[in-house]
Amino acid sequence: MTNSYTEISREWWVERWLELLDSYRFKKRLERARVYARQGNVLSIEFQTQKVFARVQGTEIEPYQVSIWLESFTDEEWQYVIETMSQKAIFSAKLLAGEMPSNIEQVFTGNGLSLFPFRLDDVRSQCSCPDQANPCKHIGAVYYLLADRFGEDPFVLFQLRGRTKEQIIEALRQMRSRGSIDRGNKGETPIYQPQYSLKIDRFWQYDEPLESALVxxxxxxxxxxxxxxxxxxxxxxxxxxxxxxxxxxxxxxxxxxxxxxxxxxxxxxxxxxxxxx
Known part of the structure; x- marks a missing residue:
């Protein structure tokens, strides 16, 4: 498997992933992992549901088997997240266009979740090598190459949390379509007609109480x-x-x-x- 791991400027979500890895205290092991990533020791990376499976060539003849996964969100948690996405036009527009919104984390934190793991220990991983340390250099090499995959397709992050790109986009389309129909008035009002008229004298007025826990x-x-x-x-x-x-x-x-x-x-x-x- 060829790899494109280089020290270049990356998207913010890729940087977040690399910062998580760089927080690991055993720096020499990380350096060996970087070497493995650059030299092409990672022979393959495959995604099966929310897990990552990789083959990494080590010192033995047979490559080692590596698996990496994150804790998946429940169906109910994903329902809340997608409902929040559908209520924000900018989120829906970018996601439906295949782009990752820069402030997407707000959607998850607003629902008591985190798209990114807080610590490296929150990332689950296994390797068939005899090294008892985790992450070993084989797992570390896959970590680094995953950063490249995130750069190519940011929706991989969602997949690791339990939802594919297609599932999220389809759910957004259905929810926004259902919301548009609900706003119609028994078919008498076009569904794309604005729901509210603009009142200048109340433009800056906000009557709802603020949630103190979020401030x-x-x-x-x-x-x-x-x-x-x-x-x-x-x-x-x-x-x-x-x-x-x-x-x-x-x-x-x-x-x-x-x-x-x-x-x-x-x-x-x-x-x-x-x-x-």
Whole structure:
């Protein structure tokens, strides 16, 4: 089996998979796995339902048998996920076009699930080699080549969780079609007619309560403010109107505004946390 494993820029879901593997603490074993992947020691990779089966040539004459799988979601869990997908036009449009939405994980986390495993231990694997370590270098080599498969077909991730691309797309089509028919008014209203009319005065109004468990309040990722982006404010001297004529005043104003911005940011976080209590 030829392989295309190279150190190149990859899609975000491929990077997530490789980051999971790179978290493994035995780095020398990972390096041997990379060598196996690059040298073509993985002879074949096949997908049977939600499991991956591979043949990896090791030091013995006969190749080792490797199997990898993830915990499948139940039918009920998949039903919730697909219903959520169908309610978001962008998800449905991209998935029906065979593309992976960039924020697809929101669909799963919103239903208490995770498309990606949290830890490498969450990925189940077996190898027929005598090495008791898991993952061994043969399993590791298949891990790396799976990243290539994910890049070619991101729907493989769904398959490892128990649903094929065809199953998901067909379920989405049926659900969206059923929803369109339900919105019709006994056949009197065309099913593609918009369900709601736009009311400008209520555009920003939201009357439903927020689910507090889904709201996470965190400080900004850095201490930078808009002042750091825009730079110093040029203050002209009254007499000369020269922006550079009074640098001391400019510095003082910038220091004051910086303290105001940071104080406002901190107060906003405190206020938001009080509201969420």
């Amino acid at each position: 996470v309040i965190v400080p900004p990722p850095s201490n930078e403010t808009v002042l750091d982006v825009l730079g110093n404010i040029p203050l002209a001297n009254d007499a000369t109107k020269n922006p550079e004529s009074n640098p001391a005043s400019t510095k003082a104003v910038m220091q004051y505004l910086d303290s105001v911005y940071k104080a406002v940011s901190q107060q906003a976080i405190i206020s938001a946390m009080k509201v969420g209590e």
